[in-house]
Amino acid sequence: MKRAILNYSGSIGKTTIAAHLLYPRMPGAAFFAIESINQSALDLGIAEVVTMRGREAGELIEDLVLEDIAIIDIGASNIESFFEAGSRYHGFIDEIEQFIIPVTPEQKAWQESLKTVEALATIGVSPDRIILLPNRIRDNPEAEIPSIYNYVKKTKKATIKPGAFLFDSDVYGYLAANKMSFDQLIGEDTDYKAMAKAETDVEKAKEYARLHRWTSYAKPVRANLDECFAALTA
Structure with missing residues (x-):
C-alpha cells in the first residue's frame, strides 16, 4: 500500500499524522517527504526520510517502483508543483492507492481541504481513494466539521471512513x-x-x-x- 498525505492548507497536522498514525502501523514503509519548509518527519522520530521537492516527480516514480509500502508526505508549499510534475507521467497518480487529506474545524482549513479533493478529482482520482480525515477533534467530528460531511454526501467525490478521526491532544x-x-x-x-x-x-x-x-x-x-x-x- 502506498499512501500520500496532502492538503493545500498548511499547519493542519499532515506530517504529525504521517509520522504517528501511518508510519508505526505500516511496517517496512519507505517515508518520502515532498517538502521545502515546515516541520520535518525527522523531528518526529522517523529515522530515514527521503526528502525531495514537488517538481522531482520523476525521481519519486523511480523510487516508488522499488517499494511495495510507502508514505508520501506532500507539503502545502509543494503540492502545486507535485501535481504539475505528476501530470507529465502517464500512470503516476495510479501508483498511489490512497490520498489522505487531514481536515481541521477551522473554516479556512476545511475549505482548503475540499479544494484538495477537487484537484484530485480533476486529475481522475476515484472517490474511494480520496479520504478526508478529521483531525484535532474535541468530541464529535460530524458536529465540528459538518460541511465536509455534507460535501461528501452531495458530491460523492471523496470518502469519510466512519470512526477514522483524531482527537486534539497536547501530547x-x-x-x-x-x-x-x-x-x-x-x-x-x-x-x-x-x-x-x-x-x-x-x-x-x-x-x-x-x-x-x-x-x-x-x-x-x-x-x-x-x-x-x-x-x-x-
Whole structure:
C-alpha cells in the first residue's frame, strides 16, 4: 500500500499524522517527504526520510517502483508543483492507492481541504481513494466539521471512513519537542509513578513524575490512533 498525505492548507497536522498514525502501523514503509519548509518527519522520530521537492516527480516514480509500502508526505508549499510534475507521467497518480487529506474545524482549513479533493478529482482520482480525515477533534467530528460531511454526501467525490478521526491532544507537541515516538515515550510500560515515589533525588523524582504524567496522557491518544488506523483501513 502506498499512501500520500496532502492538503493545500498548511499547519493542519499532515506530517504529525504521517509520522504517528501511518508510519508505526505500516511496517517496512519507505517515508518520502515532498517538502521545502515546515516541520520535518525527522523531528518526529522517523529515522530515514527521503526528502525531495514537488517538481522531482520523476525521481519519486523511480523510487516508488522499488517499494511495495510507502508514505508520501506532500507539503502545502509543494503540492502545486507535485501535481504539475505528476501530470507529465502517464500512470503516476495510479501508483498511489490512497490520498489522505487531514481536515481541521477551522473554516479556512476545511475549505482548503475540499479544494484538495477537487484537484484530485480533476486529475481522475476515484472517490474511494480520496479520504478526508478529521483531525484535532474535541468530541464529535460530524458536529465540528459538518460541511465536509455534507460535501461528501452531495458530491460523492471523496470518502469519510466512519470512526477514522483524531482527537486534539497536547501530547503531539510534547513528542515533537522531544523528538520521540509514542513507543519511545511509553516504552516497556515503565512504572514511573513508583519510581518517582522511591527516588530520593528531588530532581530525578520530578522527572519521573513528569514522565508518568506524559505516558498516562499518551496511552489513550495512542489508542485513538489505533482505532483511527483500523477504521481507515477497513
